[in-house]
Amino acid sequence: MEALEVKGSLWLETEAGRFLGPGRVELLQRIEQSGSINKAANQMGMSYKKAWEMVQSMNAQAGTPFVLTQTGGEKGGGAKITPAAQGYIAYYTELRHRFQEFLAHESAKISKIIVEQGT
Amino acid sequence: MEALEVKGSLWLETEAGRFLGPGRVELLQRIEQSGSINKAANQMGMSYKKAWEMVQSMNAQAGTPFVLTQTGGEKGGGAKITPAAQGYIAYYTELRHRFQEFLAHESAKISKIIVEQGT
DNA sequence: AAGCGTTATTTTTTTCAAAATATAACGCTT
DNA sequence: AAGCGTTATATTTTGAAAAAAATAACGCTT
Numbered sequence A, B: 001m002e003a004l005e006v007k008g009s010l011w012l013e014t015e016a017g018r019f020l021g022p023g024r025v026e027l028l029q030r031i032e033q034s035g036s037i038n039k040a041a042n043q044m045g046m047s048y049k050k051a052w053e054m055v056q057s058m059n060a061q062a063g064t065p066f067v068l069t070q071t072g073g074e075k076g077g078g079a080k081i082t083p084a085a086q087g088y089i090a091y092y093t094e095l096r097h098r099f100q101e102f103l104a105h106e107s108a109k110i111s112k113i114i115v116e117q118g119t
Numbered sequence C: 001a002a003g004c005g006t007t008a009t010t011t012t013t014t015t016c017a018a019a020a021t022a023t024a025a026c027g028c029t030t
Numbered sequence D: 001a002a003g004c005g006t007t008a009t010a011t012t013t014t015g016a017a018a019a020a021a022a023t024a025a026c027g028c029t030t
Helices: A022-034 A037-043 A048-061 A083-116 B022-034 B037-043 B048-061 B083-116
Strands: A005-014 A017-020 A067-071 A077-081 B005-014 B017-020 B067-071 B077-081
Touching (some): A005 A083, A017 A048, A022 A077, A022 A083, A037 A048, A083 B083, B017 B048, B022 B048, B048 B067
Antiparallel strands (some): A005 B005, A067 A077
8 A cells, every 4th residue: 555645625514504615715716816707617617507506605604795796887797705705715725724734744644554553 | 604613524545546534434344343245335325336336446445455255155145344444444533533623623713713804 | 956145247227416508687888 | 779798597408426126146054
């Protein structure tokens, strides 16, 4: 057994289910950067519909909306994220960093342990 | 936003992909306890075929087999897990315990943080 | 030799999620 | 009024995974 690694995934959950994970955070960041749900979805190889449903779900679960949209107008419309969303993104990023340190630490220990048990 | 919790999932990975996670560990434990792939699968609401494929995949990825099977015989056949599998189960259980402590610690901190940022 | 409960394997069917397609509305620009 | 790029929504199609079903083999017991 070579190159055994500890991997994992992390998300925030409310009583209504998953609230914020890697996919939603990336979507929010791409909406922030591009100003468009459509562009963000295309960048991620995701259908507009799915992205829009993720936005709906987040807006519903958070007390305050995470994404504000506008239909029509100068550039056809657009979307931007709220300060609340930015706050959660910052928190999630720090949390993920601590998690990656946990995983790296456990991965560093693992080879020793497996050798000890003799497989 | 009430009752926000940090949740996650954890597994071991080799260059060939996922090797050991919660589902496989539970399957191994139930095979050990029941002496049968079939019974273990039924207990987990899983088809025999899927359980058998998981066993095949584990046996292939680990250098040494994790499950030994016998067809025919006194009770029609059966399966048991090897000491190597038992060693990995013990390691994974300890790892999961440390992970749950990480999650609990982060969940305890989270409410404070969210309040601070004013949502 | 017939029966049993299991492992082992293939084939078929079903289910469900994802993708694709289509349509409408919106508000600006020209 | 026509065109644009977007949001918003419903409908259809596709595909892949899961489930179900069917078959065979195995080695013991009776």
